[in-house]
Amino acid sequence: MGNREDLLAGARKVILERGVAKTTARDIAAAAGVSLAAIGYHFGSKDRLVTEALSEALGDSMGESMNELIAAGAGKSPLEGLAQLWNGMPAVFADNHEAMLASLENIVRIVRSEDARVQLGDQLAGAYTDLAANVVAAHPELDPEQAAAIGRMYFVLAQGLAILWLLEPGAVAADGDQLATAVRALAGK
Numbered sequence: 001m002g003n004r005e006d007l008l009a010g011a012r013k014v015i016l017e018r019g020v021a022k023t024t025a026r027d028i029a030a031a032a033g034v035s036l037a038a039i040g041y042h043f044g045s046k047d048r049l050v051t052e053a054l055s056e057a058l059g060d061s062m063g064e065s066m067n068e069l070i071a072a073g074a075g076k077s078p079l080e081g082l083a084q085l086w087n088g089m090p091a092v093f094a095d096n097h098e099a100m101l102a103s104l105e106n107i108v109r110i111v112r113s114e115d116a117r118v119q120l121g122d123q124l125a126g127a128y129t130d131l132a133a134n135v136v137a138a139h140p141e142l143d144p145e146q147a148a149a150i151g152r153m154y155f156v157l158a159q160g161l162a163i164l165w166l167l168e169p170g171a172v173a174a175d176g177d178q179l180a181t182a183v184r185a186l187a188g189k
Contacts, residue, residue, distance in 0.1 A: 004042045006032040011053035016098045020050060020105040047109065051116055054103045055123050061099065063127070065092040066158065067134045074138040078150065079180050081138060086157065086176030093165040100162050128152050 010032030014023045025046040029036045043049040069088045073081025093100065110116040131151030136142055142150070157179070164173040174182075 003032070003034045003038045006034055007038060007042055007049055008053045008056060010034075011049050012056075012099075015050065015054065015102045020054075020102055020109065023050065047113065047116060048119060050106060051110060051119055052123075054099065054106050055120070062092055062096050062158070063130065065095070066131070066154065070131075070134045070138050070154075078135075078139045078142060079183060082150075082183065083176035083180040085154070086161075086174070086179050088176075089158065089161060090165065090170070090172050090175075093162055094169070097166070097169065100166055104163065104166060124155075127155055131155055 007028060010030075011023070011028045014027045014031050018027065023046075025036055025039050028046065028049065029039060032038070039046055039049055043052065066085070066089075069085045069092075070081065072088075073084045076084065110120050128148070128151055131154050132144070132148040133151075135150045135154070136144065136147035139147070161173055165171065
C-alpha cells in the first residue's frame with residue numbers, strides 16, 4: 001500500500017476505536033505509519049481524510065451488502081425485491097454498527113463545513129448511480145428513470161432507518177413488509 005491507502009486504513013482504524021471527535025491527525029499518521037505532513041499532501045486536511053475514509057468504509061461494506069440483497073430480489077417483482085431488501089437490512093446495520101456511529105458523528109461536522117458538503121455531494125452522486133445500476137440489473141423491466149428513483153429511495157431509506165436503528169439497536173422502525181404495504185397503499189392498491 002502507498003501512503004494514501006495507509007492513511008485511509010489508519011483513519012478508519014482510529015475512528016472506529018476512538019470516534020471522530022477524539023481522533024487527531026497525529027493518531028491517524030501514527031496508525032498509518034506515515035508523517036503528519038502526508039495527510040495534508042494527500043487529502044488537504046484531516047477532515048477531508050476522515051470523510052473519505054468513512055465514506056469508503058461504509059460505502060464498501062454497506063453498499064456491497066445492499067447490492068447483494070438487491071440482486072437476491074432478481075426474478076421477483078420490484079415490490080417483492082423492496083420487501084426482501086429491507087427485511088435484510090437490520091443484519092447489515094448490526095454488522096456496521098461502529099462505522100455507522102462514526103459516520104453519524106461525522107455528518108454533524110460535514111453539515112457545518114461547505115468544503116465537506118461539496119466533497120460528500122460528489123460521493124453521493126456515485127452512490128445513487130451505483131444503486132440504480134444494481135436495481136436495473138435485478139429488475140431489467142424498469143426503465144432507467146424508475147431505477148434511478150428507486151435507487152435514491154433506497155439510499156434515503158438506508159440513511160433514515162440506520163439512524164433509527166442506532167438509536168435503538170436491534171429495533172426495526174419499519175421492515176420490508178411494512179414498507180411494501182405502504183408503497184401499495186400509496187399506489188392505490
